């Protein structure tokens with residue numbers, strides 16, 4: 539086995555890991571930083587819908603890690619982490635390379651959860667990565683004749699399901715009928731009231747069929763089987779089913795059982811793994827003990843990334859670590875082509891203004907925003923001055 543010795547290792551370079559790395563660099567600690575990710579590009583998932591609808595080009599929101607980390611003093615390697623030993627402080631990559639660490643930051647994000655429902659893996663489309671959106675777009679674009687059914691079922695009326703349903707409707711309304719299936723009686727269960735109301739209005743205006751109180755029990759190659767509150771099973775032929783109904787943490791194997799809640803790793807208020815103060819865990823895969831659950835969002839992951847960098851610096855300098863607190867900066871939902879709803883910082887907007895604001899705010903969150911945006915999306919920066927007061 540080859541052996542590399544690096545002191546701070548960050549596994550996963552999404553919203554949490556990338557932010558941790560970039561903030562750590564600012565502290566100029568006397569440690570090497572190694573970032574490992576299975577992918578070669580950053581994925582700005584909140585704008586995946588706009589890439590799908592061609593309102594934004596994929597290269598605008600998927601910068602390569604090589605370009606992000608170039609000249610930063612941070613080493614990036616593309617590889618998948620298969621195994622971590624927290625007791626002996628090493629991890630194993632998929633090509634069997636062993637990497638030792640003194641400090642570890644784990645931020646591997648999440649992927650769709652099929653809840654073991656029959657047929658989901660085999661027959662559903664997903665919308666979690668750029669690859670998924672390319673695959674779905676190809677399928678919908680290339681179809682000339684829809685065959686037995688023109689129905690596209692989108693499962694789950696959380697933000698992903700609602701945002702995707704609005705885009706698919708706006709893009710393909712002459713070809714497909716969009717149906718959202720939601721197992722509870724409400725859409726956007728964890729969202730702000732204003733965004734919920736705007737989304738409901740939008741769904742109604744677009745005539746998107748919303749099947750509340752329906753659960754998926756099985757998907758076959760031709761039909762989707764749903765059950766309602768009365769346990770009556772109904773079958774529908776479909777053109778496609780897109781699964782946006784839940785996520786599960788991406789976790790490598792560990793040398794021992796660690797404490798989890800809902801499959802998420804239990805951590806303390808300083809974002810450290812219990813009993814392993816040199817290991818920090820953040821973003822979609824983490825749950826702070828005795829805290830109510832934070833939303834599973836990029837906003838939380840980014841703030842935790844920054845906080846992990848700070849606590850790591852304090853730890854290295856033998857200073858007292860600080861507990862993480864989430865600063866809710868509001869919530870933004872895309873509601874079709876050129877439309878969105880924004881709620882937060884004491885303000886609410888919907889329609890075209892919210893759409894522009896959403897893009898501007900997300901643009902300002904892009905890694906290396908200064909260099910990247912100037913060359914790619916200068917129109918956003920031009921508009922940014924309009925919103926200076928609220929950004």
Ligand SMILES: Cc1cc2nc3c(=O)[nH]c(=O)nc-3n(C[C@H](O)[C@H](O)[C@H](O)COP(=O)(O)OP(=O)(O)OC[C@H]3O[C@@H](n4cnc5c(N)ncnc54)[C@H](O)[C@@H]3O)c2cc1C
Nearest residue numbers: 550552553554575576584619646647821822835836837839
């Ligand atoms: C379609 C969609 C839309 C969304 N919209 C919003 C939104 O509008 N607002 C919002 O706040 N949030 C949104 N989210 C949620 C947000 O994207 C996530 O909460 C956020 O990305 C979590 O950050 P993270 O750092 O935990 O994980 P991620 O950003 O997912 O990063 C995890 C990284 O780890 C890498 N990785 C995984 N396993 C391994 C391994 N074993 N070895 C090496 N690398 C590994 C992955 O390649 C990835 O780069 C959306 C998500 C989706 C799917």
